[in-house]
Amino acid sequence: MIAIVDYGVGNLRSVERALIHVGASPRLTADQDDLQRADGLVLPGVGAFAPALARLVESGVGRRVVELAKKGKPVLGVCLGYQLLFEESMEHGRHEGLGLLTGRVVEVTNTDRLPVIGWCRLAQTESSPLWSHVPDRAYFYFVHSFTPAGSRDAIAETEHSTAAAAARRNVMGTQFHPEKSGDDGLRVYENFVALCG
Numbered sequence: 001m002i003a004i005v006d007y008g009v010g011n012l013r014s015v016e017r018a019l020i021h022v023g024a025s026p027r028l029t030a031d032q033d034d035l036q037r038a039d040g041l042v043l044p045g046v047g048a049f050a051p052a053l054a055r056l057v058e059s060g061v062g063r064r065v066v067e068l069a070k071k072g073k074p075v076l077g078v079c080l081g082y083q084l085l086f087e088e089s090m091e092h093g094r095h096e097g098l099g100l101l102t103g104r105v106v107e108v109t110n111t112d113r114l115p116v117i118g119w120c121r122l123a124q125t126e127s128s129p130l131w132s133h134v135p136d137r138a139y140f141y142f143v144h145s146f147t148p149a150g151s152r153d154a155i156a157e158t159e160h161s162t163a164a165a166a167a168r169r170n171v172m173g174t175q176f177h178p179e180k181s182g183d184d185g186l187r188v189y190e191n192f193v194a195l196c197g
Helices: 012-021 032-038 049-059 059-068 080-084 182-195
Strands: 004-006 026-029 040-043 075-078 086-089 100-108 116-124 138-144 146-149 154-158 161-168 173-175
Touching: 004 032, 012 026, 012 049, 012 059, 012 182, 026 032, 026 182, 032 059, 040 059, 040 080, 040 182, 049 059, 049 080, 049 086, 059 173, 080 086, 080 146, 080 173, 116 161, 138 161, 138 182, 146 161
Parallel strands: 004 026, 004 040, 040 075, 075 173, 086 100
Antiparallel strands: 100 146, 116 138, 116 154, 154 161, 161 173
16 A cells, blocks of 8 residues: 555645556555555645645654654655655745755746746656656656755756755655656656555
8 A cells, every 4th residue: 555645735636546547556644554554655745845844743744754764664755745855945934844855945046937837858867766667858747936956865857956856765756746747757656656565
């Protein structure tokens, strides 16, 4: 079972449908026993960093995700869920993140338009199981105004993000939306599910 962490922020149903499509058995949940039993966790998210983090903290789910990740459970963050995995964010002030990936979330500066919306080529900068059978420089779908920077864990980049994806042992994530990125996006989910056994 793959637990989709439900903390009241995110496009949970589209992530659920994508996981079902690649053969997983997803469950939308915030139940800590479910998180413990799950083979892997997907942390989705849409919106602003601070209110999303507050929901994770108030519910205790954020602390549980960190504990399980540190014990080796595979975790995949998507979009805002990905940003929450980093050490801190500068979105509307400085906010401490979950600290599972290195780096700081900052506003995208090298663009004429925010948010960045649409398809961007993803250059794979490090090898990763997430990229199995995913061609380098494939297009993925992005919607974001902020993105991680200065990360030693980066495994891919775009013209707007030096850490469009990152991974550190069993913790990984993507700034793009795999569930909105066609066959290559579904392959990323399939590769994550394979890592979860």
